[in-house]
Amino acid sequence: MPTNDPVILTETSGGVLTVTLNRPDKKNALNTEIYEALVALLTAVKRDPTVRVLVLRGAGDDFCAGGDLSEGLADDDHPLRYFDRIHEVPRLLHELPIPTIAEVSGAAFGAGWNLALCCDLVVASTDARFSQVFTKRGLSPDCGGSWLLPQIVGLQLAKRLVLLAEVLSAAEAERLGLVTFVAEKGQVGSLVAKLAQQLSASSPGALSQSKRLLNESVTQTLGASLADEGRAQTANLATDDSRIAFEAFLSRKQPSFTGRWSLHAQ
Structure with missing residues (x-):
């Protein structure tokens, strides 16, 4: 099912589908076009028995800087309808019947970090940075953050991460259980490939x-x-x-x- 949508790139090898968010000039910020492309792709993956593992990564130096705040809503689009649509992405990603791996380098902020948390394993490079940046933008968590964080780290620590919107290093995120593995920047891809191969060979x-x-x-x-x-x-x-x-x-x-x-x- 490889596609080369302008905003997402896909590559399949040995049952492993690698999905790359492809807006490197915007730090892969999520806009309507990316959300719609991901909904279509994840829906197709759910029905494709040849795909055994999905890897989610970002083009360039960053995983995903969160939602693209420069993109406003259409005049006739109610915010609730908008979020119903974009929240299909974290729901589909979390519920995929195959293992998923987030390969994180650089910034993973806001909705971008929450998409990584929707994956089963999070592999971060040493230069990765994580933040629930929402309150600094006058917003509250979306893309599943309010559910994912308490499940992973507990309620009190989730409140710290959301309310203070601090930036965590890869090492700190790993210590808190929010990252599965940390690798040197030049080695993160090979570690992800090794994990994906192991998973694709499993039942x-x-x-x-x-x-x-x-x-x-x-x-x-x-x-x-x-x-x-x-x-x-x-x-x-x-x-x-x-x-x-x-x-x-x-x-x-x-x-x-x-x-x-x-x-x-x-």
Whole structure:
């Protein structure tokens, strides 16, 4: 599904889809065109079984400086309708059934940082900077920040990050659990590629079930999560991958997962 939309670039290799925000002259600030392109792309990715991992990055020196404040609303566009549309992006990104990795260099501010937090793993270069910059612009969090931050760091620390709008280094963000890995600027791409390759070689069904269980756990009781785990394992056992994994374990070989369903109607 590679596309070369002016505002986003895509490249696919070995089941890994790399999506690049492509407004480097604006520090990849998010405008209506980018949001619409991402909605279309993420909707297509959700239905494409050949894509096993998605990597989100920014062109140039920065990941994303947040929303493009120079772009005003159309005269006939109500703000609630506008945010309903753009918030399809964080929802789709968070709910994708495949692993997602944010590759962050430079600025990841406001909505840009929140899109990174929607990803399953955040890999930052040592020059990365993070800020919930909204209050400095007379705004409150959007693109999922008000939900994501308390889930990741807890309510009190989330209030610190949002209300003070301080700028965090990559090391500080990693210490707070907001970054998964930090790498030197020249090595972040190779680390992301290594992680993406590892994920793309894993069982897609098992990864999808695991991601869903973890995402939904924050709103469920232990009993509900246990019941969901049972249903997920039942689905996993009905794939070729569970047999492949067991055989590979016994033969001490690396499994080659297919993601195929092994029960077929007669």
